[in-house]
Amino acid sequence: MSGTSSNSDIIRIYEDKQLAEEYIKYRPGYPPFILKTILQYMEETNAENLNTFDTMIDVDCGSGQATHMFAEHFRSVLGIDISESQIEIAYNSLDLVSCATAAHWLNLPTFERECNRVLKTNGCVAIYTYLLLNIKSSDDNHGNLQSKFFEIVTKFVNDCEGHEKSKLKGYQEIFNEINNTSKKWVSCPDMDKAYNLPSFKKFMATLGEYSTYMISNPSVDPLEQFGDSIKKLVCKDELMDNDVDFKITFGYQMILFRK
Ligand SMILES: C[S@@+](CC[C@H](N)C(=O)[O-])C[C@H]1O[C@@H](n2cnc3c(N)ncnc32)[C@H](O)[C@@H]1O
Numbered sequence: 305m306s307g308t309s310s311n312s313d314i315i316r317i318y319e320d321k322q323l324a325e326e327y328i329k330y331r332p333g334y335p336p337f338i339l340k341t342i343l344q345y346m347e348e349t350n351a352e353n354l355n356t357f358d359t360m361i362d363v364d365c366g367s368g369q370a371t372h373m374f375a376e377h378f379r380s381v382l383g384i385d386i387s388e389s390q391i392e393i394a395y396n397s398l399d400l401v402s403c404a405t406a407a408h409w410l411n412l413p414t415f416e417r418e419c420n421r422v423l424k425t426n427g428c429v430a431i432y433t434y435l436l437l438n439i440k441s442s443d444d445n446h447g448n449l450q451s452k453f454f455e456i457v458t459k460f461v462n463d464c465e466g467h468e469k470s471k472l473k474g475y476q477e478i479f480n481e482i483n484n485t486s487k488k489w490v491s492c493p494d495m496d497k498a499y500n501l502p503s504f505k506k507f508m509a510t511l512g513e514y515s516t517y518m519i520s521n522p523s524v525d526p527l528e529q530f531g532d533s534i535k536k537l538v539c540k541d542e543l544m545d546n547d548v549d550f551k552i553t554f555g556y557q558m559i560l561f562r563k
Pocket of ligand 1: 365368
């Protein structure tokens with residue numbers, strides 16, 4: 305995200321170059337299904353204006369991994385993050401509010417109230433996230449590793465004192481908390497991403513709670529034990545870390561509603 309793009313203005317507010325780079329490199333991002341489903345939902349009430357919309361905001365955009373995908377479909381795309389949450393947005397001015405992998409940080413009643421304030425009539429809200437579902441060893445001789453994998457990931461998140469609504473549990477609770485009666489749960493296809501052990505540890509290190517934990521506990525790094533457990537799980541103890549490769553299956557969940 306560099307200030308402006310060809311078709312729309314993207315305002316970059318969250319600035320942390322290294323984190324931004326690590327996000328783009330190690331996080332799975334959002335498959336085309338997410339954008340396609342959001343645009344289709346918007347088009348249900350926008351028949352004449354196929355596939356091009358006016359204005360949207362991406363709430364808690366972080367490094368802008370989700371924000372980018374909207375650029376060619378909106379005249380103006382605004383990404384904001386926590387540091388600038390005081391930004392003033394005019395009443396009834398937006399076609400879409402998007403919130404990617406961040407709704408667990410929000411006060412949902414306030415978020416809903418604000419969406420109601422800033423959206424045009426029929427304007428849409430899309431809340432979506434991904435969660436770690438499974439690990440697949442490349443030589444595939446080890447059967448189903450899912451439950452053990454979930455235990456190892458849960459232990460890591462707990463060791464880092466992770467958020468109680470962390471994405472391990474998914475967004476079902478968030479769906480239940482939303483009051484808007486038009487709300488709709490969208491099941492999305494899973495996506496696999498290839499990692500080796502060091503790159504998967506880098507992915508886990510992009511978890512916000514991990515950085516916070518390491519600031520107050522610099523001498524105990526939960527990532528080390530996490531890496532050892534993953535290596536054992538895929539039975540590659542004898543290999544160098546760089547040669548320990550596998551695929552991670554990410555599950556995606558999405559909630560849509562409109563004003
Ligand atoms: C997992 S990141 C997702 C970023 C981006 N939407 C994406 O999909 O890549 C979560 C975002 O929530 C923001 N956030 C908002 N409130 C927060 C809070 N109380 N604690 C931590 N992060 C918070 C962070 O700044 C961060 O950009």
